Amino acid sequence: MIDAHFHVWRIARGDYDWLAGEDARLRRDFTVDDWVAAGVPTPVRAGVLVQAAPTDAETEFVLSVARERPELVAGVVGWVDLAADDAAARVERLAAQPRLVGLRPWLQALDDPDWVLTPSVARGLAAIESADLVYEALARPVHLGRLVEVARRRPGLRIVVDHAAKPDIAADAFEPWASDLRRLAEAPNVVCKLSGLLTEAGDRVDAAALRPYVETVLDAFGPGRVLWGSDWPVVTTVADYASWLATATSLVPPRDHEAVFTTSAVAAYRLTVSATADQTGPEEQR
Template sequence: MTPHRETEALVVDAHHHVWDLSVRDQEWLIGPRLAPLRRTFTLDELRPRARAAGVTATVLVQTVTVAEETPEFLALAEDDPLVRGVVGWTDLTAPGVADELARLRELPGGERLVGIRHQVQGERDPEWLLRPDVARGLAAVADAGLAYDLVVRPHQLPACVRAAERHPGLVFVLDHLGKPPVASGGTVPWASAVRALAALPNTVCKLSGLVTEADPERWSVSGLRPYADTVLEAFGPGRLMYGSDWPVCLLAASYHEVLDTARALTGDLGPQERAQVFGGTADRVYRLGLSGRA
């Protein structure tokens, strides 16, 4: 792979995780494929990699549907200048979701709460996002001025479209391009569903997670390009943001390799357009307050 080490004034890794197995099990880490991730990953491990890659700031994203995780992440963000935003979890179906969001904002680091996410990909109901109790929760997220991250699979994208239509005041951020079938090389029906979502102005997409949707031992930039080109055309650079998906990305590539790959996939963009993908979009959507540093 040819390195694409350009120097952007602002580089935001808009999607990464940490976890400490001595504090809490990560129940999703099952099977031999995920065995390399079955250990603790901390900000202390990420920090030198981010610094060496020229990353200015990061967004820390939830991993499990456990209420205690979000306050822990907010406390980490308060103590670490690298983490400028937290996408946390709260029970959207709880009657008191609005009060819980307000409580989280008052906790140490609460000002770093920028979004909410639920593991919709694990819900059996493909229209989970359209349930009345979930819709009430999404409205509370919008009222709190937060974004909502969508971690879904392709068959759930039609419900994402309808949810975004029903909540025009809420910004929906599609994680990992909606997990297209990269390993099989297919684009149908993923591509049409992604275009339908992108047609709505309150939607954004993360250029993240592609290397782990591909064959981890045989992936290539050329194999990822059809998927990156689809979202670039559909959303445009102003609604696309880069994310490493570290440490999950380590199943297929290093932290530097993921960033270099994203730069290669966006190599035809002009400097201002790349600046949006690698920092400006995340800064604006998540309200990170970084533009003055750019």
């Protein structure tokens, strides 16, 4: 089984400014060994390590972690300034790193929701496509229409939507999120992560509240284009690792477990993961 979205960070590196406004439990170092320990009760055997700060230094850091723990880190999603004049050269250099599978600008942190449609960013997206990497969309519902246009303009660009674009489950803001997500799912080059939902749910963290959102993701994309991620350690402010996995497992039909919890991630990121060869199916951990 593959965790398609987890983080590590080292506070002393100094570029995790966003943590200042987060739960105090997150304001400490988190390592791959911590992630392994959190997942001990589960059948997770490998994961995709996603950058947690929009800096070049962070990208180098997570790549170094992957080099140190290649048996656990199946792929790395880094960051690059896609609007920079030298974005294409930066992308080309990073693409040479053997574990790099994608790049993630922080749409959710930008003031202009149309940023991803600007000509300068288009050049960066073209470079990602040419390098055969994933464009990882850290988006909110407001960005879904913009991502529809990105997918239309660049049908060869592989797009992964993080956290189902963070629907406001706490306020039960099902629409227009659901309709916009379905429109985006019409593009065959887009896949969606079943991750990050608990931290958008406020007090509504029970399976019943999450069900319509999970069902919408599965119905829109189909299990072959949905991949599960823990969003660890962020998820720990709401639930422990095993509890979130158990909730996700209960919400995904058993016939779709293999796809959502393993093979969709392999396909989306084109992973080579020997560590999952002897895995236990997720339904067996319930």
